[in-house]
Amino acid sequence: MTTEQDFLARVAEKLGRSPESAPPPFRPSEPLPAIGPRGKDALADRFQMELEKINGVVHRVNDASEVAPTIVRILNEAPAADPGKSRAGDQDGAGTVGRTVVRWADPLLDEFDIDRALEQAGWQPVAFRQGDDGRAFVARVEQAHAGIVGCDAAIAETGTIVLGSSPLGGAEGNGRGSGDARGNGSAGGRGRTVSLLPPVLIALLRKEQIVFDSAQLFRRLARAPMPSQVIFKSGPSRSSDIENDLTIGVHGPGALHVILL
Amino acid sequence: MSAKTPFLERVEKALADDHLRGAVRYTAENLYLKRKAVMADLDVLAEKGEALGNFEELRARAQEIKRHTLAHLDAYLKQAAEQIRKNGGVVHWAKDAREANQIVLEICKKRGAKKLIKSKSMVTEEIHLNQALEAEGMEIVESDLGEYIIQLARETPAHIVIPAIHKTRRQIADLFGAVAGRELATDTKTLAGFARATLRQKFMTADVGVTGANFVVAETGTLCLVTNEGNGRLTSSVPPCQISVVGMEKLVPRLEDLAVMLNLLPRSATGQKITTYFNMITGPRRPGEPDGPEELHVIFLDNGRSNILATQYQEVLSCIRCGACLNSCPVYRQLGGHAYGSIYPGPIGTVLTPLLQGFDQWDELLQACSLCGACAENCPLGIQLHKHIIRLRGEAVAQGREHPLMRTALKAVHFAWTRPGVYKFVARSAHLGVKPFTRRREDGSEYLDNLPSIAAGWTNSRTMPAPARKPFHQRWAELQREEGAK
Numbered sequence: 192m193t194t195e196q197d198f199l200a201r202v203a204e205k206l207g208r209s210p211e212s213a214p215p216p217f218r219p220s221e222p223l224p225a226i227g228p229r230g231k232d233a234l235a236d237r238f239q240m241e242l243e244k245i246n247g248v249v250h251r252v253n254d255a256s257e258v259a260p261t262i263v264r265i266l267n268e269a270p271a272a273d274p275g276k277s278r279a280g281d282q283d284g285a286g287t288v289g290r291t292v293v294r295w296a297d298p299l300l301d302e303f304d305i306d307r308a309l310e311q312a313g314w315q316p317v318a319f320r321q322g323d324d325g326r327a328f329v330a331r332v333e334q335a336h337a338g339i340v341g342c343d344a345a346i347a348e349t350g351t352i353v354l355g356s357s358p359l360g361g362a363e364g365n366g367r368g369s370g371d372a373r374g375n376g377s378a379g380g381r382g383r384t385v386s387l388l389p390p391v392l393i394a395l396l397r398k399e400q401i402v403f404d405s406a407q408l409f410r411r412l413a414r415a416p417m418p419s420q421v422i423f424k425s426g427p428s429r430s431s432d433i434e435n436d437l438t439i440g441v442h443g444p445g446a447l448h449v450i451l452l
Numbered sequence: 453m454s455a456k457t458p459f460l461e462r463v464e465k466a467l468a469d470d471h472l473r474g475a476v477r478y479t480a481e482n483l484y485l486k487r488k489a490v491m492a493d494l495d496v497l498a499e500k501g502e503a504l505g506n507f508e509e510l511r512a513r514a515q516e517i518k519r520h521t522l523a524h525l526d527a528y529l530k531q532a533a534e535q536i537r538k539n540g541g542v543v544h545w546a547k548d549a550r551e552a553n554q555i556v557l558e559i560c561k562k563r564g565a566k567k568l569i570k571s572k573s574m575v576t577e578e579i580h581l582n583q584a585l586e587a588e589g590m591e592i593v594e595s596d597l598g599e600y601i602i603q604l605a606r607e608t609p610a611h612i613v614i615p616a617i618h619k620t621r622r623q624i625a626d627l628f629g630a631v632a633g634r635e636l637a638t639d640t641k642t643l644a645g646f647a648r649a650t651l652r653q654k655f656m657t658a659d660v661g662v663t664g665a666n667f668v669v670a671e672t673g674t675l676c677l678v679t680n681e682g683n684g685r686l687t688s689s690v691p692p693c694q695i696s697v698v699g700m701e702k703l704v705p706r707l708e709d710l711a712v713m714l715n716l717l718p719r720s721a722t723g724q725k726i727t728t729y730f731n732m733i734t735g736p737r738r739p740g741e742p743d744g745p746e747e748l749h750v751i752f753l754d755n756g757r758s759n760i761l762a763t764q765y766q767e768v769l770s771c772i773r774c775g776a777c778l779n780s781c782p783v784y785r786q787l788g789g790h791a792y793g794s795i796y797p798g799p800i801g802t803v804l805t806p807l808l809q810g811f812d813q814w815d816e817l818l819q820a821c822s823l824c825g826a827c828a829e830n831c832p833l834g835i836q837l838h839k840h841i842i843r844l845r846g847e848a849v850a851q852g853r854e855h856p857l858m859r860t861a862l863k864a865v866h867f868a869w870t871r872p873g874v875y876k877f878v879a880r881s882a883h884l885g886v887k888p889f890t891r892r893r894e895d896g897s898e899y900l901d902n903l904p905s906i907a908a909g910w911t912n913s914r915t916m917p918a919p920a921r922k923p924f925h926q927r928w929a930e931l932q933r934e935e936g937a938k
């Protein structure tokens with residue numbers, strides 16, 4: 192097998208470079224420009240417009256107390272016969288989905304009293320607790336009707352929500368849920384699959400978390416250790432692989448609801 | 453020398469397949485137009501100060517990033533590897549396909565893994581990973597809807613972004629029906645629903661997830677996957693082990709550089725501003741996290757790439773596999789991907805394949821190009837594909853690879869065109885020379901048909917105007933005389 196030394200030596204030799212320890216810093220001829228509106232409301236409006244263009248649904252709420260009832264309303268209204276609802280083991284996609292709803296156990300969602308509202312409405316909330324078995328958790332997530340997460344950030348330009356497997360660090364001032372975990376280790380109650388396996392995804396976003404473009408976000412990410420997974424999610428899962436015909440909800444959620452606070 | 457080469461046979465087969473041609477043309481044109489529209493939007497946004505740049509500006513930035521990275525590739529590879537290890541991942545190095553497959557096999561054996569699931573990746577096609585694993589009795593399932601269809605049909609992708617563009621819903625329903633063991637309806641909802649449910653089960657039981665990577669960020673050791681369906685995310689979230697096979701040219705130095713690439717890739721590929729998923733993976737699952745792979749392996753692959761470094765072709769390594777050059781190529785639109793016979797089809801395949809694998813078998817691809825340059829114009833990295841094709845043609849000729857008759861013919865042309873007397877004679881008598889092949893239309897115009905031997909390519913599927921009875925020089929002189937006489 193080729194060793195790292197041999198592999199790199201060959202590349203260096205081809206390039207006529209002598210093997211060197213650190214790469215030279217990349218300094219583009221011009222820095223990326225600051226672009227787009229700055230105001231919170233303008234960013235929120237733009238985010239909503241862009242997300243709606245790609246089949247996402249935005250629910251605006253003005254008060255934290257409205258969050259839980261909005262979630263319940265979304266769950267109760269979610270379409271019944273959606274291809275996205277088909278579960279493993281239910282090959283027609285016509286079977287019924289349980290009343291389980293999975294959610295992150297995360298400070299981003301703590302203050303809204305979501306569990307109580309869900310239970311009252313006949314839904315069964317599930318979250319990962321430290322010490323739980325990961326595989327068993329994923330199996331439950333797979334059977335759930337919906338996943339509820341909090342956004343770490345959002346990008347207005349493309350209607351994108353940003354979700355980390357642990358909180359993102361590096362915020363300049365206003366970001367909620369930032370900094371405490373410094374990306375390493377401790378924050379555990381989230382789960383990548385919560386935003387991925389259930390057919391419906393509900394994400395909570397605060398206006399002040401929205402930036403205009405991805406460059407701002409990448410700069411923020413570069414300031415702190417990266418979580419093990421960070422995703423940009425823009426609208427529901429889609430494919431045009433069957434005769435160019437657009438289908439929604441191929442592997443990921445078929446419905447994306449963002450509650451904008 | 454009239455025996456058909458395998459390439460020409462594939463071309464003929466493709467040209468005879470009306471359905472394939474219709475589907476390829478429709479899809480490629482559709483993607484081409486969508487790309488064009490979204491790039492026009494981008495220019496407007498840039499004008500308003502709402503984009504990082506217009507197409508030209510972003511392209512220049514992307515080129516700068518890639519040029520710098522490739523020029524210091526060993527250092528960036530080293531940095532990326534160190535970061536990946538720091539994040540808890542394992543780094544492997546493979547000089548060729550055989551080594552890469554070997555590494556995957558060994559990881560699987562160590563884990564006792566038998567079932568693998570794969571997200572869409574061209575590089576694993578390049579190394580024929582599926583065959584290598586299947587030969588060892590393992591199951592590997594493609595999870596991208598298009599790739600899944602292709603895998604069931606036991607074919608290769610017809611397009612690098614939309615692999616199954618040539619399949620009808622009837623064919624897809626039959627393929628899925630064979631898996632289901634019953635008849636399936638042909639509507640998209642049923643078919644996509646079936647694939648989702650079937651593949652979901654595969655995901656839940658897979659021992660290993662295999663991915664490629666669109667980008668690797670050197671400063672953080674982050675792997676990036678760009679997908680629409682979410683299969684890349686599933687592959688890197690659900691199975692207990694993730695293996696990513698990465699072409700060594702996929703690096704960018706900094707996270708911020710992703711902003712430039714992310715502005716260009718989805719727009720160029722599918723005409724989207726952004727894809728549904730952009731997934732950044734920095735190491736395996738961390739302590740306390742409920743899910744994600746417990747092991748993450750990254751295999752950096754050379755497989756001929758280092759031969760391209762520091763040559764005139766180096767910029768070819770900056771390709772981000774968007775497929776824009778395919779969609780804009782008049783030859784690809786007629787043929788589709790299969791005729792090329794190579795893993796990477798279209799303009800990029802025409803250049804990359806002989807560079808990676810040598811001219812044997814592949815020099816003919818270089819002839820399937822009209823040098824129109826549409827590919828280079830649309831390429832988000834501005835790769836001068838048509839110029840590389842000319843260069844490679846030159847190299848192939850220097851190695852004596854052209855048709856012997858072609859050499860004689862071109863020598864004759866050279867002889868005539870460098871001697872005015874001979875040139876004039878040829879121009880005047882050309883129509884006599886091709887008389888046996890000249891046909892006359894009702895309107896009196898003449899055309900050539902059924903030309904023999906190496907000239908047959910000109911008239912096999914179209915006609916060619918016949919040489920004028922009076923050459924242009926002669927007519928011009930006569931016209932001038934007439935004008936003067938007035």
Ligand code: SF4
Binds near residue numbers: 720775778800
């Ligand atoms: S050569 Fe350019 S246009 Fe073609 S796939 Fe690569 S990046 Fe895209």
